[in-house]
Amino acid sequence: MKIAILGFGTVGEGVYKILTESKDLYQSRFGQSIEIEKILVHNVAKKRDIKEANQIITDNFEEILQDPNIELIVEVTSSKNQAIEYIRKSLMAGKHVVSANKAAIAVDFKELQKIAIQQNVHFKFEASVAGGIPVLSSLGRLIAFNDISLLHGIINSSTNYVLTEICKGRDETEVIAEARELGILEANPTDDIAGFDARRKLAILAMMILQIEISEQSIPSIGITQVDSRDSEILNKLGYEIKLIAELLNGEKSGLKEKQIALSVFPTALNNSKFNRVNGMMNEVTFNGSYCGELRFYGAGGSMYPTANAIVSDIYETITNKPLYFPVKENQYENISDQIESSFYIRIPDSLMVNEDLNNEIIEMAEKILLAKKEVIIFSKPISNQKAVEL
Amino acid sequence: MKIAILGFGTVGEGVYKILTESKDLYQSRFGQSIEIEKILVHNVAKKRDIKEANQIITDNFEEILQDPNIELIVEVTSSKNQAIEYIRKSLMAGKHVVSANKAAIAVDFKELQKIAIQQNVHFKFEASVAGGIPVLSSLGRLIAFNDISLLHGIINSSTNYVLTEICKGRDETEVIAEARELGILEANPTDDIAGFDARRKLAILAMMILQIEISEQSIPSIGITQVDSRDSEILNKLGYEIKLIAELLNGEKSGLKEKQIALSVFPTALNNSKFNRVNGMMNEVTFNGSYCGELRFYGAGGSMYPTANAIVSDIYETITNKPLYFPVKENQYENISDQIESSFYIRIPDSLMVNEDLNNEIIEMAEKILLAKKEVIIFSKPISNQKAVEL
Numbered sequence: 001m002k003i004a005i006l007g008f009g010t011v012g013e014g015v016y017k018i019l020t021e022s023k024d025l026y027q028s029r030f031g032q033s034i035e036i037e038k039i040l041v042h043n044v045a046k047k048r049d050i051k052e053a054n055q056i057i058t059d060n061f062e063e064i065l066q067d068p069n070i071e072l073i074v075e076v077t078s079s080k081n082q083a084i085e086y087i088r089k090s091l092m093a094g095k096h097v098v099s100a101n102k103a104a105i106a107v108d109f110k111e112l113q114k115i116a117i118q119q120n121v122h123f124k125f126e127a128s129v130a131g132g133i134p135v136l137s138s139l140g141r142l143i144a145f146n147d148i149s150l151l152h153g154i155i156n157s158s159t160n161y162v163l164t165e166i167c168k169g170r171d172e173t174e175v176i177a178e179a180r181e182l183g184i185l186e187a188n189p190t191d192d193i194a195g196f197d198a199r200r201k202l203a204i205l206a207m208m209i210l211q212i213e214i215s216e217q218s219i220p221s222i223g224i225t226q227v228d229s230r231d232s233e234i235l236n237k238l239g240y241e242i243k244l245i246a247e248l249l250n251g252e253k254s255g256l257k258e259k260q261i262a263l264s265v266f267p268t269a270l271n272n273s274k275f276n277r278v279n280g281m282m283n284e285v286t287f288n289g290s291y292c293g294e295l296r297f298y299g300a301g302g303s304m305y306p307t308a309n310a311i312v313s314d315i316y317e318t319i320t321n322k323p324l325y326f327p328v329k330e331n332q333y334e335n336i337s338d339q340i341e342s343s344f345y346i347r348i349p350d351s352l353m354v355n356e357d358l359n360n361e362i363i364e365m366a367e368k369i370l371l372a373k374k375e376v377i378i379f380s381k382p383i384s385n386q387k388a389v390e391l
Numbered sequence: 392m393k394i395a396i397l398g399f400g401t402v403g404e405g406v407y408k409i410l411t412e413s414k415d416l417y418q419s420r421f422g423q424s425i426e427i428e429k430i431l432v433h434n435v436a437k438k439r440d441i442k443e444a445n446q447i448i449t450d451n452f453e454e455i456l457q458d459p460n461i462e463l464i465v466e467v468t469s470s471k472n473q474a475i476e477y478i479r480k481s482l483m484a485g486k487h488v489v490s491a492n493k494a495a496i497a498v499d500f501k502e503l504q505k506i507a508i509q510q511n512v513h514f515k516f517e518a519s520v521a522g523g524i525p526v527l528s529s530l531g532r533l534i535a536f537n538d539i540s541l542l543h544g545i546i547n548s549s550t551n552y553v554l555t556e557i558c559k560g561r562d563e564t565e566v567i568a569e570a571r572e573l574g575i576l577e578a579n580p581t582d583d584i585a586g587f588d589a590r591r592k593l594a595i596l597a598m599m600i601l602q603i604e605i606s607e608q609s610i611p612s613i614g615i616t617q618v619d620s621r622d623s624e625i626l627n628k629l630g631y632e633i634k635l636i637a638e639l640l641n642g643e644k645s646g647l648k649e650k651q652i653a654l655s656v657f658p659t660a661l662n663n664s665k666f667n668r669v670n671g672m673m674n675e676v677t678f679n680g681s682y683c684g685e686l687r688f689y690g691a692g693g694s695m696y697p698t699a700n701a702i703v704s705d706i707y708e709t710i711t712n713k714p715l716y717f718p719v720k721e722n723q724y725e726n727i728s729d730q731i732e733s734s735f736y737i738r739i740p741d742s743l744m745v746n747e748d749l750n751n752e753i754i755e756m757a758e759k760i761l762l763a764k765k766e767v768i769i770f771s772k773p774i775s776n777q778k779a780v781e782l
Contacts, residue, residue, distance in 0.1 A: 291697070320532075
C-alpha cells in the first residue's frame with residue numbers, strides 16, 4: 001500500500017523510521033509492504049534524514065490529494081484547523097486517513113465519521129488517545145456487544161509527569177519549569193495543565209462508546225493549576241496520591257440511573273488505587289463492559305515511538321480489517337455531568353486565615369475528624385461538579 | 392454469518408448468551424447478525440435453556456461439518472484429542488475456527504496454522520490465553536513490526552487465586568480444598584497446580600512471537616505445590632508476595648545474547664512489582680516491544696462471560712478482518728531455558744533440621760544477611776533452571 005505522511009515532526013519522523021526499519025519484518029510476516037510515497041512539510045529545503053528525499057518531500061498537499069496511487073494519508077501535522085481540512089479533503093477523495101490529531105478529531109467527530117462512512121474508507125485515530133496503548137482498537141471491537149458502564153483514565157502524560165514529581169515532594173513551579181525544558185510541556189502548557197487535553201480525549205472515548213455528540217466544553221474539568229506541593233504533602237501523609245482522572249459514568253452499573261451519563265476530568269486524591277503504579281509519562285485506561293468485565297490497558301502515553309507505533313498499527317489495520325465506524329446518533333442520554341456530586345479537597349490558604357482563633361478551630365476540627373474517620377477529613381461535603389468548576 | 396458451537400459447558404453457554412442478548416446492539420452497530428445454526432452436545436435429551444432447541448441441538452458433528460451454510464465453528468469442548476480432530480476437520484472443510492482449547496492449540500500449533508493458511512480461513516484463539524483479556528489480538532498486530540524482547544504473565548487464574556489466599560495467611564490445604572469446592576480448581580487440579588496450564592499458554596504466546604515450535608514440555612516449570620503458608624508468611628514479612636510468573640526472554644534487550652531465548656514458569660517472590668494488584672482470578676500479561684514500549688493488559692483470566700467475550704470478539708474479528716496467521720518457521724534461536732540461572736527461595740524443612748546447633752547457625756546467618764542486604768537473604772545462590780526443576 002502506498003501512503004503519504006502529512007507533517008514531519010516527532011511523530012511523523014517516528015512513523016517514517018518504524019516503516020523503514022521494520023520493512024523486512026513486516027514483509028516476512030505478511031508478504032506485502034507499506035511504501036511512503038510522499039511526505040508533506042512546510043519547508044522542503046530543510047535537511048532531513050530521509051532516503052530519496054527530493055522525490056518524497058513536498059510542500060504541496062494538492063499533489064498528494066490528486067495522486068491516485070496514494071491510498072492512505074497519515075495526518076500528523078500540529079495545527080488543528082489545517083488538520084481538519086486535510087482529513088476532510090482526504091476522506092472526500094476516497095483515501096483512508098490515520099490521524100493523531102485529537103483536537104481535530106474531537107471537534108469534528110460526527111462529521112468526519114459521516115464522511116468516512118459515505119466514502120467507505122477507514123478513519124482511524126488510535127494515537128489520539130493514550131498514545132502507544134492499543135485501547136481504541138480493543139474498545140472499538142468490544143462495544144459491538146458490550147455495554148460500557150464505567151471508564152477511567154490517566155490520559156494526559158505531561159500532567160501525570162508533573163503530578164508524579166510533585167508527589168515526590170518537589171516544588172510545583174520547579175517541576176513545571178523542568179517539564180517545559182524537557183519538552184514534556186509545551187511553551188504554552190495551558191491545554192495540558194488546565195485539563196483541556198484530557199477532556200478532549202475523554203470526549204473522543206465517550207463519542208465512540210455512547211454514539212452521541214459530546215463537546216469538550218461540556219465536560220466539567222479542573223486542571224492541575226491549583227495543585228501544589230503543599231497539597232501533595234498533606235495528602236501523601238494520609239496515604240493519598242494525586243492523579244488527573246478522566247471519568248465516564250454510564251447508567252445503573254456506574255451508580256447513576258438508567259440512561260444517565262456523567263463525564264469529568266478532575267485531579268483526584270487516590271488511596272491505594274489501581275492507578276498507583278501509573279507514574280511519569282505512562283497512561284492507563286480502564287473500563288468495565290457487560291461481558292468482558294474490567295479491563296485495564298497500560299503503556300506509554302506519548303513520545304515518538306509509542307505514538308508512531310499506534311499510527312503504524314492503524315495503517316496495518318486499514319490493510320487487514322474492514323472499516324470500523326462510530327456514527328453519532330440522536331442523544332438518548334441525560335447528561336448529568338454538572339449535577340453529579342463529588343467530595344472535593346479544600347485547603348484554606350494562609351491569606352484567608354485572618355483570624356487566629358478561627359484558624360485554630362478549623363485545624364482542631366480537621367484533626368478530630370482525621371482521628372475519627374481518616375477518609376473524609378480534608379475533603380469537603382459533596383458539592384456538584386458545576387459548582388466545583390466555578391469555584 | 393451462520394455459526395455452530397461445539398460444546399455447551401460454561402463457555403459454550405456464555406457464547407450462546409452473549410450472542411442472544413447482544414443481538415440488537417450488534418445489529419444496530421453493524422447492520423448484520425451472527426446466527427447460531429447448531430450446537431453440538433453429548434446428550435441431546437438434556438434440558439437446556441436454548442430457544443428452538445430441537446432445531447439447534449445435535450450430537451452429530453458430521454451434520455455440522457457437511458452444512459455449507461455454517462461458515463464458522465466455535466470449538467469449546469473439554470476434551471483435548473477430540474477438539475484437535477474437530478478443529479482440523481473444520482479447517483479442512485474450509486470453515487473458520489474459533490477455539491478456547493489451549494491444550495489442543497499448544498500441541499498442534501504448527502499443523503493447525505498450516506492448514507488454516509492452506510484453506511485461507513481464520514483460526515483464532517484469544518480465549519485460550521488470559522481468558523477475557525484481548526491480548527492475543529493486540530499482540531498479533533504488534534508483532535507485524537515490533538520485536539518482542541520480554542513477556543511476563545500471570546496467566547493461570549486458579550493458582551493466582553490460591554496464592555492470593557495463601558498470601559493472606561490462610562493455610563494452603565484449606566485454600567485448595569475451598570478452590571475445588573468453588574470450581575476454581577478442577578477435581579484433578581494437577582494441570583493448574585503443577586504449572587502445566589501456564590506453560591501451555593506461554594508456549595502459545597512464544598510460538599506466536601518467535602514463529603518457532605515450542606513444546607510445553609521444554610519449558611522449565613515449577614508449580615505451586617511446594618508453596619505453603621509458612622513460605623508466604625516469611626516472604627510477606629520481607630515485603631514479598633508470591634505469584635506464578637510465566638516468562639519469555641528474547642535477545643539482548645532481555646539480558647540474554649542475540650538470538651538467545653529462555654522461557655520459564657516459576658512461583659516468584661515479587662517485591663513491590665507491577666503485578667502486586669493482580670489478585671484472585673485476575674490475569675495480567677505485560678510485554679516490551681521495540682516501538683510500542685512496555686504494554687500491560689489486565690482483566691479476568693477466566694469464568695463464563697469474560698472467556699465467552701473473547702470468543703465473541705474472535706467471531707467478530709473473523710467477520711471484519713483478514714485472517715492473521717502465525718506460521719511456524721525453522722528455528723533460528725538458541726533456547727537456553729534450562730541453562731539460565733535464577734535465584735531460588737529455599738526453606739529448610741524442620742525434618743532436615745536434625746542438629747540444633749546447625750539450625751541455630753543457619754538462622755543466625757540468615758538474620759545477619761537479612762540485616763546486611765534485605766534482597767538476598769532467603770534466596771539461594773543462582774542455580775540453573777534445569778537444576779531447580781529437578782530439585
